[in-house]
Amino acid sequence: MGSETVKCSNCGKRNKVPAAGAGTPRCGNCHEPLPWIASAADGDFAEIAEKSSVPVLVDLWATWCGPCRMVSPALEQLARERAGQIKLVKTDVDAAPATAERFTVRAVPTLLVLDRGEVLARQAGAAPVPQLRAWLDQALSAKVGKETKS
Numbered sequence: 001m002g003s004e005t006v007k008c009s010n011c012g013k014r015n016k017v018p019a020a021g022a023g024t025p026r027c028g029n030c031h032e033p034l035p036w037i038a039s040a041a042d043g044d045f046a047e048i049a050e051k052s053s054v055p056v057l058v059d060l061w062a063t064w065c066g067p068c069r070m071v072s073p074a075l076e077q078l079a080r081e082r083a084g085q086i087k088l089v090k091t092d093v094d095a096a097p098a099t100a101e102r103f104t105v106r107a108v109p110t111l112l113v114l115d116r117g118e119v120l121a122r123q124a125g126a127a128p129v130p131q132l133r134a135w136l137d138q139a140l141s142a143k144v145g146k147e148t149k150s
């Protein structure tokens, strides 16, 4: 399982962020939350996406899909805006056929909000950042509502 180098937007320090781990990544220098962006395939999807301590935004994409290339930077922007609250996991459906089948992906991109493996929200097709942000925040607030009720 790999790790990505992420530059802290607060102090500029470069941090190594592992694809999976407890808690959420923070800058080693200033302790600000860092955006958490990882890639997963069939073999490590459970470890990276389902065991995550924060809700996971899953980007099910394909190399041959034009709209996927447009939606990918939008999702990375959301991962930066919601650093410490979510994790973005990119899954290439051609490299992860079992995962694609499990979530019955019929079109790419398909976006999911997962909370410990449970699908909180689902969106098929690309959308602009404000729409994706509203969709994501609604899914996250639905989760909070569920927690206060139980």
Ligand SMILES: [Zn+2]
Pocket (backbone or CB within 6 Å): 008, 009, 010, 011, 012, 013, 027, 028, 029, 030, 031, 032
């Ligand atoms: Zn920092």
